[in-house]
Amino acid sequence: MRYSKLFIPTLRDDPADAEVISHKLLLRAGFIRRVTSGVYDYLPLGLRVLRKIEAIVRDEMNRSGAQELLLPMVQPAELWEKSERMEKYGPELLRFNDRHGHESCLGPTHEEVICDLISRELRSYKQLPMNLYQIQAKFRDEIRPRFGLMRGREFIMKDAYSFHADEASLNAEYDNMFATYCRIFERFSLNFRPVEADGGSIGGSKTHEFHVLAESGEDLIAHCSGCDYAANVETAMSKRQAVNTPSAALLMVETPHVTSAEDVAAFLHADLSTLLKTLVYRAVGGANDGMIIAACVRGDDQVQEIKLTHAIAADSIEMASDDEIAQIGGITGFIGPQKLNCKLFLDHSLTAACGLITGANKANAHITGLDVDRDLEDIHFADLRETRAGDACNTCGAEIELSRGIEVGQVFALGTRYTEPMQVLFQNQQGKRALATMGCYGIGISRLMAAVVEQCNDDSGIAWPQALAPFSVGLISMGKSEAVLQTSAQIYQALLDAGIEVLWDERNERPGVKFKDAELIGLPMQLVIGDRGLKAGVVEMGWRKGGRSEVAVGDVVAKVIDLLKGQLADKNTGSIN
């Protein structure tokens, strides 16, 4: 491609409304443009990268035995009624009526559609297992789209759905997909980590998320420094080192206007971890909708709300209002677990704890000497605390570390969560009707593009890994002498003939402009053809990640072919730099 013919609207300044590096660079380098909140145009360069990501994903999915198909974006409401997600999915599901008044929605995910398809076509166990996938635009009316491609409302996703005759088959495919995902992210040269995760609203029992490690990540993941345990903090488990205080008599102490755990500890000259913190929540959805409950953790711990949500079997939870707290006999700022008129949940770390400081359920007062076994009744223990850096690993005891991650993929063993309501049945070997089990596996294609940029950039711009670069080579003609133009044209044509994607910058621009643009858009290899080099019979070869050398004009094409083929071969065998 000739640069002068390519639509690359680069920007010299960072756009004011971009915050994270990938958003800024993708806009500046002319890969994307915003249409409206969370919705983007993919310009030619952006599309080229997107297609490369898709190609790798497709290649590995096909290799894993999955088959590609394409499902509709517009889905009838009936299917969502049938799976009982019409209500449950909430306002994130964009609904609309067609001219006949028929209610439809834009697909945020495709369990319903695929189950509907399979339920009509599946007859025999002999057709199973089966893994079908598609790469397609999804629409989720996100509460808060942000960070450019990182969290859009419309985004490109690879979603796969597998169907099985039994649990063992599902587990085998789960492992197969897990391995496939590892291969995919390795081919992207990404620093990533698979982690144990929460099922979220999709439901299901077993699930892992794949996170690209990056400061701008929206998720916190806990991982062990000693073994390969890694989990999203939403579910991560660990041991904590608590200060053990001796048992003591209950005593009420005055704490005027001292409310936060930190302030109480300071006021009473106590260690934060000797406090028992009580938070009051209201269950939303589920069998216990509206129920008020109290959750206790140590003063230096935080309640992990996802864990609490599971502990009380709710769809979600919200902090209780001051009025709701008063109704159960508490006072905001001075809540304690004693004599609260609601269900009481304590974190495991409080098992048999004594000598604790806690709220007195009385204004301006706290209690010291609380003994969990002695002073509290009818308590439920659960894992409620959020794992912190420095905790001990449950498996090996080594130190837990926390990192930020961008979730680029997730694998679920769904079981019969969808196949049951959608009636995905088949005839088993015994001739009986049986329910299929199901797994689903997603990869955020467009989000991956942002995640890669988050990891591959420097002050000059993007530095694409070879496998994803929109062009492998940037051919820069320096000056406009006949010799430069002719040599450039020859090399350009020879590279094209060799099947190498090359962007020839033949614009009548000064060298600085060409270099800056080449670095901004992040092409991995640069070939500079100028009068200075031609006099010595050489072309300059530079790498985006650093390093320059000179190659004889006559050898350039062969050399480039050799280097690029070598790099691509490396990627395919999984040996990643």
Added chain:
RNA sequence: CGGGGCGUAGCGCAGCCUGGUAGCGCAUCUGGUUUGGGACCAGAGGGUCGGGUGUUCGAAUCACCCCGCCCCGACCA
């Protein structure tokens, strides 16, 4: 939805407080010079100042309403 911020040329911004000719840098177009790290000279084009209503002789500027965008929280690929 709650909290914070913003909206003036394609991009980045000033002007607003204290009402009176709409400005700067970059980009763009024309001509010329220049060509190994975002050139220079001369000239030119480009604006319903997010929208509406009001106050006023007069509104980018003041008031009210609406819309949009960004950031922090709940959602998730």
